[in-house]
Amino acid sequence: MSATLAFATGGMLPQASSFAASVDQSFDLVTWFAVFLGVLVTGGLSLLLVGPRAPAAVQRRRLMQYGALAALLLVVGFFVQGARVWADMQVVPRGAFPIAVALEDKGWSFTYPNGFVTGELHLPIDRPVRFLFKGSERAYSFAIPAFRMQVPVALREDRVAWVQPTLAGEFDLRTSIDPRAETSIQVQVHAEGGFDKWYQDISGPDLTLPPIELGQKSYQMRGCTQCHTVDGSKLVGPSFKGFATRIHKLTDGTTVEPTDEYIKESVLDPQAKVVEGFEPVMPSFRGRLQDIEIAGLAAYIKSLQ
Amino acid sequence: MKESTNSAQVEHGRIALGYAIVLGLALVAGALLALGLGMQPLAGRGGGASAEGFRRLYSVHGLLLVFLVVLPAIPAVLGNWMLPRALGRSAMALPRLNLLAFQIYVVGALALLLAVCFAPADAGWSFELPYALTSSASLGWSLLAMAVLATSFVCSSLNLFATVIASRGGGRTWGELSPFSWSIAIASLMQLIAVPLLFVALVLLAAQRSGAADVLGTGPAADVRFAQWFWLFGHPALAGALVAALGIVAEVISTHTSGPRAATRVEATSMIAIAVLAFAAAGVHVLGRGLSDADAAGTSALALATGLPFALIVLGWVRELQGPQLRATPALGFALCFLVLLCVGGMSGAFLAVLPTASALRETCFATAQFHYLVVGGTLSALFAGLYLAWPRWFGVEPRAGWGFGACALFFLGINLAFFPLFVLGYLGQPRRSTEIVAGGEHLGELSAFGTALVVVALVITAWNLLSSLLGERKTAEEAA
Numbered sequence: 001m002s003a004t005l006a007f008a009t010g011g012m013l014p015q016a017s018s019f020a021a022s023v024d025q026s027f028d029l030v031t032w033f034a035v036f037l038g039v040l041v042t043g044g045l046s047l048l049l050v051g052p053r054a055p056a057a058v059q060r061r062r063l064m065q066y067g068a069l070a071a072l073l074l075v076v077g078f079f080v081q082g083a084r085v086w087a088d089m090q091v092v093p094r095g096a097f098p099i100a101v102a103l104e105d106k107g108w109s110f111t112y113p114n115g116f117v118t119g120e121l122h123l124p125i126d127r128p129v130r131f132l133f134k135g136s137e138r139a140y141s142f143a144i145p146a147f148r149m150q151v152p153v154a155l156r157e158d159r160v161a162w163v164q165p166t167l168a169g170e171f172d173l174r175t176s177i178d179p180r181a182e183t184s185i186q187v188q189v190h191a192e193g194g195f196d197k198w199y200q201d202i203s204g205p206d207l208t209l210p211p212i213e214l215g216q217k218s219y220q221m222r223g224c225t226q227c228h229t230v231d232g233s234k235l236v237g238p239s240f241k242g243f244a245t246r247i248h249k250l251t252d253g254t255t256v257e258p259t260d261e262y263i264k265e266s267v268l269d270p271q272a273k274v275v276e277g278f279e280p281v282m283p284s285f286r287g288r289l290q291d292i293e294i295a296g297l298a299a300y301i302k303s304l305q
Numbered sequence: 306m307k308e309s310t311n312s313a314q315v316e317h318g319r320i321a322l323g324y325a326i327v328l329g330l331a332l333v334a335g336a337l338l339a340l341g342l343g344m345q346p347l348a349g350r351g352g353g354a355s356a357e358g359f360r361r362l363y364s365v366h367g368l369l370l371v372f373l374v375v376l377p378a379i380p381a382v383l384g385n386w387m388l389p390r391a392l393g394r395s396a397m398a399l400p401r402l403n404l405l406a407f408q409i410y411v412v413g414a415l416a417l418l419l420a421v422c423f424a425p426a427d428a429g430w431s432f433e434l435p436y437a438l439t440s441s442a443s444l445g446w447s448l449l450a451m452a453v454l455a456t457s458f459v460c461s462s463l464n465l466f467a468t469v470i471a472s473r474g475g476g477r478t479w480g481e482l483s484p485f486s487w488s489i490a491i492a493s494l495m496q497l498i499a500v501p502l503l504f505v506a507l508v509l510l511a512a513q514r515s516g517a518a519d520v521l522g523t524g525p526a527a528d529v530r531f532a533q534w535f536w537l538f539g540h541p542a543l544a545g546a547l548v549a550a551l552g553i554v555a556e557v558i559s560t561h562t563s564g565p566r567a568a569t570r571v572e573a574t575s576m577i578a579i580a581v582l583a584f585a586a587a588g589v590h591v592l593g594r595g596l597s598d599a600d601a602a603g604t605s606a607l608a609l610a611t612g613l614p615f616a617l618i619v620l621g622w623v624r625e626l627q628g629p630q631l632r633a634t635p636a637l638g639f640a641l642c643f644l645v646l647l648c649v650g651g652m653s654g655a656f657l658a659v660l661p662t663a664s665a666l667r668e669t670c671f672a673t674a675q676f677h678y679l680v681v682g683g684t685l686s687a688l689f690a691g692l693y694l695a696w697p698r699w700f701g702v703e704p705r706a707g708w709g710f711g712a713c714a715l716f717f718l719g720i721n722l723a724f725f726p727l728f729v730l731g732y733l734g735q736p737r738r739s740t741e742i743v744a745g746g747e748h749l750g751e752l753s754a755f756g757t758a759l760v761v762v763a764l765v766i767t768a769w770n771l772l773s774s775l776l777g778e779r780k781t782a783e784e785a786a
Contacts, residue, residue: 082659145734
């Protein structure tokens with residue numbers, strides 16, 4: 001395709017996945033034949049209109065037979081080539097890096113194998129990636145034109161697809177099926193080694209750090225910032241500012257002291273004690289944080305004056 | 306007795322004229338909406354209609370053009386005018402049913418007009434789920450109008466099919482029928498089978514939307530279930546419109562070369578093959594949406610195979626055009642225009658049938674372009690070819706050839722400028738029905754809007770040229786007499 005449409009697109013659509021070349025091959029095959037046919041038909045018709053008239057129908061009898069045979073061969077060729085490329089796209093290679101994808105009201109959500117959830121899509125180069133699309137209460141499509149990849153995800157139905165990026169850089173990701181969900185972001189394909197570094201960064205803080213520093217890293221990396229501030233302003237949950245300096249009033253009318261135990265309980269079993277004025281909506285972090293990281297968090301939260 | 310046949314003869318000509326008038330008005334409205342659609346992405350950020358307004362715009366555009374223009378165009382207008390004559394009959398087999406079909410069509414057109422004005426649909430003409438289920442617009446009026454129009458198509462098709470069948474009583478065999486008669490027989494049979502399936506789809510959607518019954522189910526792939534019913538109607542019905550177009554173009558080409566002739570065996574069998582494949586390959590519209598691998602591969606093969614009968618018919622025409630004589634008229638111009646647009650539309654259909662390209666291109670405006678080449682370019686150029694062919698016999702006047710050629714050239718240029726850029730945009734990943742244009746595609750969008758404007762001008766010139774000829778003196782009739 002690159003060849004066929006390069007003049008029209010100025011090479012704006014790179015072949016950024018291992019599929020891109022073979023999909024473009026299918027594209028090329030049909031395109032070149034279409035161009036050939038277009039020239040043949042328009043050229044032939046023009047000639048017929050201005051050129052001399054054929055005297056008899058002697059030569060023309062064969063036209064039908066050859067034409068029919070050529071058309072049949074082409075159609076079979078299109079199908080076989082396309083089916084081979086497509087079959088390749090259906091089989092997810094072993095050891096592909098798994099990422100779960102969902103489209104929510106606020107946008108895309110990508111869940112990496114370490115449990116890290118983000119709205120950004122980061123991919124490694126030259127390594128197969130397996131997407132698990134979570135079906136939800138809306139149908140959507142997951143389209144990355146530079147990968148020649150478009151996955152329609154039906155209502156409430158999970159779906160798997162894979163791709164192997166072959167170019168580093170940023171590429172458009174968009175969805176098209178639900179007209180209300182015009183969600184366009186950039187996919188980041190990291191150059192060699194860049195993805196591993198990024199993935200390590202999101203995997204969690206360095207557990208050898210001093211407690212308060214470890215807690216601060218953890219607070220930033222584990223998604224606490226989405227609901228809890230450190231400057232006193234209220235989000236979904238209470239701010240951590242001045243946590244250690246006050247007695248906390250709970251929804252059931254009781255109070256609780258600002259201890260390490262209270263913090264640990266709130267991380268592992270958030271609904272056990274809910275601060276007055278807030279909804280019991282926090283997810284549990286049980287199994288996602290080690291004790292040393294929770295201790296660091298407690299130290300960090302108590303350090304906020 | 307003789308008088309009654311005469312009045313019946315007047316009847317089908319008048320009905321043809323009535324269809325032509327309503328259809329012409331709907332065509333102009335639909336084309337102006339298309340112009341609005343084309344301008345939309347160019348109106349700039351924040352300008353133009355809201356996303357909701359845009360959805361209404363394309364839905365109304367599609368409903369008007371598909372149900373009032375494309376589906377009835379050739380069978381209703383040209384079929385009513387030319388079919389009895391082509392079969393050597395003075396009247397339709399079922400003239401009252403035919404009149405009823407027209408009356409229902411007018412009621413349906415009015416109902417659709419009311420729906421457009423007071424309760425515009427906003428889920429496209431094909432009622433894409435899940436949007437059609439969750440849409441807050443009142444789709445009921447549009448669904449009702451579609452049901453009324455579908456009733457009209459069933460009545461009309463029944464009459465046309467019966468007329469072809471009955472004509473064989475006069476000693477004619479199938480082999481003696483003209484290509485147009487063949488095409489009308491097959492197209493009306495296709496509508497007779499396909500249109501009732503639209504009722505099923507409409508009832509399913511209405512019941513599910515109203516909450517009266519949980520017919521589409523809440524399980525996975527409810528949208529695919531609806532789409533399968535809808536396209537089992539939509540794919541063959543639109544293919545039927547193309548079959549009728551093939552028939553009239555064959556008629557035009559033969560008239561302009563060796564003279565009117567019977568349909569060749571290749572033409573007849575190809576039309577039958579197109580009809581069968583149209584039903585078999587309707588699943589191509591849900592390709593990549595919950596079909597099993599085997600079903601997907603089968604559908605892909607069937608959809609690709611649809612190209613073969615078309616290719617055979619076109620090859621036959623090319624052979625015919627090589628013949629010793631050729632008369633150049635606007636009718637032939639539009640017929641050749643049809644031939645080229647059919648090739649582009651048909652070939653681009655292959656992209657949407659070959660599995661990997663189909664999965665990359667679905668829901669992009671590549672599909673929009675393919676659809677419009679065949680359905681707009683194909684049906685309209687065939688309709689105009691047929692009108693230019695039939696006009697002198699119909700009204701005894703000859704439309705001016707110069708304007709005819711000019712409009713034909715403008716139409717051809719306009720269709721290509723309007724829709725070819727959409728192929729490129731679709732390849733770049735431009736979603737269809739979007740108010741935003743992908744980066745780098747702005748100029749292509751402008752080109753497309755310009756092409757749409759050219760098509761509108763060509764339509765206006767054609768209408769003016771045909772209608773103004775009626776005001777002139779009927780010279781041809783006197784000369785012919």
